[in-house]
Each structure stands twice: as structure tokens, then as C-alpha cells.
Amino acid sequence: MQPDLxxxxxxxxxxxxxxxxxxxxxxxxxxxxxGKMLGMMGSSITSVILPIIVLSLTGSTLAMGxxxxxxxxxxxxxLPFTGVxxxxxxRMKVVxxxxxxxxxxxxxxxxxxxxxxxxxxxxxxxxxxxxxxxxLSGPASHAIRARIYTxxxxxxxxxxxxxxxxGIRLLGPTMGGIILTFASAGIGLGIDSLSFLAxxxxxxxxxxxxxxxxxxxxxxxxxxxxxxxxxxVAVLKSHTWLWFTILAFAFIxxxxxxxxxxxxxxxxxxxxxxxxxxYGLAMTxxxxxxxxxxxxxxxxxxxxxxxxxxxxxxxLSGLALFALPFVTWPPLLxxxxxxxxxxxxxxxxxxxxxxxxxxxxxxxxxxxxLDMFGSFALxxxxxxxxxxxxxxxxxxxxxxIFAGAGVAIVAVAFLFPGVRKFD
Numbered sequence: 001m002q003p004d005l006x007x008x009x010x011x012x013x014x015x016x017x018x019x020x021x022x023x024x025x026x027x028x029x030x031x032x033x034x035g036k037m038l039g040m041m042g043s044s045i046t047s048v049i050l051p052i053i054v055l056s057l058t059g060s061t062l063a064m065g066x067x068x069x070x071x072x073x074x075x076x077x078x079l080p081f082t083g084v085x086x087x088x089x090x091r092m093k094v095v096x097x098x099x100x101x102x103x104x105x106x107x108x109x110x111x112x113x114x115x116x117x118x119x120x121x122x123x124x125x126x127x128x129x130x131x132x133x134x135x136l137s138g139p140a141s142h143a144i145r146a147r148i149y150t151x152x153x154x155x156x157x158x159x160x161x162x163x164x165x166x167g168i169r170l171l172g173p174t175m176g177g178i179i180l181t182f183a184s185a186g187i188g189l190g191i192d193s194l195s196f197l198a199x200x201x202x203x204x205x206x207x208x209x210x211x212x213x214x215x216x217x218x219x220x221x222x223x224x225x226x227x228x229x230x231x232x233v234a235v236l237k238s239h240t241w242l243w244f245t246i247l248a249f250a251f252i253x254x255x256x257x258x259x260x261x262x263x264x265x266x267x268x269x270x271x272x273x274x275x276x277x278x279y280g281l282a283m284t285x286x287x288x289x290x291x292x293x294x295x296x297x298x299x300x301x302x303x304x305x306x307x308x309x310x311x312x313x314x315x316l317s318g319l320a321l322f323a324l325p326f327v328t329w330p331p332l333l334x335x336x337x338x339x340x341x342x343x344x345x346x347x348x349x350x351x352x353x354x355x356x357x358x359x360x361x362x363x364x365x366x367x368x369x370l371d372m373f374g375s376f377a378l379x380x381x382x383x384x385x386x387x388x389x390x391x392x393x394x395x396x397x398x399x400x401i402f403a404g405a406g407v408a409i410v411a412v413a414f415l416f417p418g419v420r421k422f423d
Contacts, residue, residue, distance in 0.1 A: 022153040028148045029157055033164070036199070041175075046176070048180065079373040080229075082135045083232055086136065086143060087232075088228070094136055096203050098137040098140075110193060135372075142365075155297065159295065232369075236367060241419070241422040242354070246370065250377070251378070251409055257382040259386065265279060268282060270395075281334060285338050286337045287341060297345075297349045310350035311414060313345070314343060314347045316346075317342075
């Protein structure tokens with residue numbers, strides 16, 4: 001091999017080296033990554049166990065829907081306020097406190113399940129408190145990632161986190177099912193409680209490590225909720241890409257969310273009358289698409305034309321959802337689910353990276369809480385609207401209407417200079 005070729009091969013890291021760079025280069029990333037993965041594994045197990053507990057107590061899908069709505073409602077109510085709180089406090093301490101609360105809540109729920117004295121009132125209190133803690137830990141965690149994911153590892157760090165997250169989302173529910181089959185719901189909840197404790201330990205070690213680096217977020221001395229909140233809005237207004245995308249996705253999520261959460265299960269299980277395993281496979285293949293997107297995104301440290309690339313991913317996802325009602329062959333249905341997951345993840349990675357680049361660290365909690373509020377606040381309208389319209393005109397027509405409306409919104413977004421020119 002020629003010397004210049006040897007030098008070139010040595011100077012350019014391989015794809016795997018680039019993807020793994022955050023793990024090899026940054027101890028803070030390793031601690032944050034491990035804590036997040038452990039917490040997600042436990043939460044994935046509980047995501048299977050909790051519905052089984054509710055259905056075993058009530059046998060009612062309405063009770064299950066109410067359980068989800070209570071958690072979402074508490075999160076939506078709190079999000080406009082939690083961003084200000086997170087930016088005023090130490091973000092790592094906020095996450096540590098929410099981890100301890102999660103540990104204690106799950107430990108308590110585990111005990112009442114083992115003693116067989118659990119009630120729906122307990123479940124509602126459990127999910128309500130979890131909704132509040134999610135509204136705190138979400139913006140705080142995003143802000144910590146913005147600090148830890150430095151520009152030299154940012155793309156790879158976001159991609160590696162998403163690859164691992166998708167893998168856990170595929171594995172965790174299976175583990176939850178195995179635990180329910182061969183052990184008990186209480187055991188699964190106990191495992192989840194330990195995952196919160198493990199996450200707390202990782203964040204505590206990260207907190208100690210960052211303290212040695214004199215880590216401190218700048219905060220103004222005078223506290224005014226209104227002033228702090230307005231400052232967060234001002235950051236959004238200063239970047240067209242940010243405020244326009246949050247506004248656009250408030251409506252895109254209504255359209256696509258109703259299809260994803262309400263109509264796709266109906267399509268597989270009721271309309272096509274396929275075995276439940278096919279719906280499970282569809283969700284798995286959507287996860288596979290997301291994994292592929294994360295691997296592609298992590299291949300480069302910098303991507304050009306990210307506005308077009310991000311909304312192109314959303315368009316791909318929307319077109320896949322629009323095509324689903326016209327397809328009956330299961331393998332092609334699975335292929336469309338791969339495209340849907342791929343497109344959603346491409347946009348998600350670009351959005352996360354752009355937030356980390358554009359938002360000042362001292363305002364990150366407020367901006368993320370506004371972003372989450374815009375994403376979640378109108379979602380119930382999409383769920384209820386899709387369910388109601390499907391009853392009135394049919395599920396296939398409703399899927400076409402909702403997915404088509406979402407695609408139309410994305411198409412209009414391409415006309416907006418703030419999308420086309422975001423690089």
C-alpha cells in the first residue's frame with residue numbers, strides 16, 4: 001500500500017469508529033448513555049405490564065384509555081411551567097429527583113400488586129404523578145444532552161442513542177411479556193424500579209464528574225416567571241426553523257398520530273383480520289426502519305440541507321401511511337412500516353441536533369418544554385377525531401383523509417424559506 005494511502009486510511013475513521021466515538025471519547029456521554037438505556041429498558045417492560053394490570057382489574061378499554069389520558073393530561077398541563085423550573089434549577093438534580101420519585105412509585109405499585117390490593121384509583125394516582133415527573137425530566141434530560149453532546153460527537157451521539165433506544169423498544173416489550181408469563185406483574189414493576197435506581201446512580205456519577213469541570217449553567221439573578229417564559233419564546237422566535245416547525249407539527253401530529261395510534265391497529269386486526277402477530281411485526285418493522293435511519297445519520301459528522309432532509313423524511317413517512325389503506329399483501333405492509341419508521345427517525349434526529357446547536361444552554365429547558373407542549377397538546381384531538389370519523393365514514397377513508405392532510409401540510413412546509421434554507 002502506498003504511504004499516502006496508508007496516511008489517508010489512518011486519518012479517516014471507519015463508519016463503526018465514527019459511530020462509537022462518543023463511547024470511546026467521552027466519559028460523561030458513557031454515564032448519560034448507560035443511565036438512559038437502563039431507564040428505558042425498565043419503562044419498556046412496564047409499558048406491557050401496566051395495560052395488563054388495568055385490563056385485569058376492569059376488562060375495559062375505556063379504563064385503559066382513561067389511564068393514558070390522565071398521564072398525558074398532567075404532562076400537558078405542566079409543560080408550560082416546567083421549562084422555566086428546569087432552567088432555574090440544576091438539570092442533573094432535577095433528573096435525579098425524578099428518578100428517585102419513579103423508583104419509590106414503582107416500588108409502591110409493586111408491593112400493592114404482590115399483596116393483590118391494587119385498585120384503579122392507585123393506578124390513576126401513579127400515572128398522574130408519572131406525567132408530572134415526565135414533564136420535568138423530559139426538558140431537563142434534553143438540556144443535559146445538549147451539554148454532553150459536544151459538536152465533535154453530536155451526530156454520532158444522537159444516532160447511537162437512537163439506535164440503542166430502538167433496540168430496547170424492540171426487546172423491552174418482549175421481556176415484559178416473558179416476565180408476565182413466567183413470573184408476575186409485581187416482579188416486572190420491581191425490575192423497572194431498579195432501573196430508575198440505576199439511572200439515578202449514573203446521573204449522580206455524571207453530576208460529580210461535571211462538578212470537577214466547573215459545570216454551571218448561567219442564570220439571571222432575578223426570578224420572574226413571566227420574564228423567563230417570554231425569554232424562552234424569544235429564543236424560538238429568533239430562529240424561523242424552530243418556531244415554524246413546532247407550529248407545523250402541532251397539526252402534522254394530529255394527522256399522523258391518529259393514523260399511527262388508532263387506525264393502524266384497526267387496519268391489521270379488524271379490517272384485514274390478521275393474527276395479532278402481524279400487528280406486532282408491523283411495529284417491529286417500523287422500529288427496524290428507525291434503526292436504519294439512525295445508522296445512516298450517524299455515518300457523517302455533518303449533513304447539508306437538513307431542512308429539506310428532515311421534512312423529506314416526514315413526507316416519506318406520510319406517503320407510507322397514505323399508501324397503507326390500499327395494500328393488502330402483508331410483506332408490502334411491512335415494507336411500508338419500515339419506510340414510515342425511517343422517515344420519522346430521520347426528522348427526529350435532525351430536530352434534536354438542531355435544538356442542540358441553536359438553543360442557548362441557559363434557555364434549553366424552556367424551549368424544549370414549549371416544543372413538547374406543541375407536540376402533545378393537540379394529540380388527543382387526533383386520536384378522538386380519527387376514531388369518530390372512522391365510525392362515520394369508515395376506517396380506510398379516514399386513514400386516507402388524515403394521512404393525506406398530513407402530507408399536504410408537509411408539502412406546504414416545503415414552500416416556506418425557513419425550511420428550504422435550513423442547512
